[in-house]
Amino acid sequence: MVLSVSAALLLGTLVVLLWRHAGLRPWHAAVCILFGFLLASTTLAPHIAAAVRYVARLPSGINL
16 A cells, blocks of 8 residues: 655644644744745755655665
């Protein structure tokens, strides 16, 4: 069975959990979001996307 979940959904859930249980302040989250938007417009964006795709495909290569 293949399960496909958006990385944005997973990261959003992580932010909500950190906000509720680890003391993440709203302005901390806002800074992280702004940093993400700015980082997406740099020349590193394709490399970061490739690394995320690579990490996401790692579990599919594991045979249990």
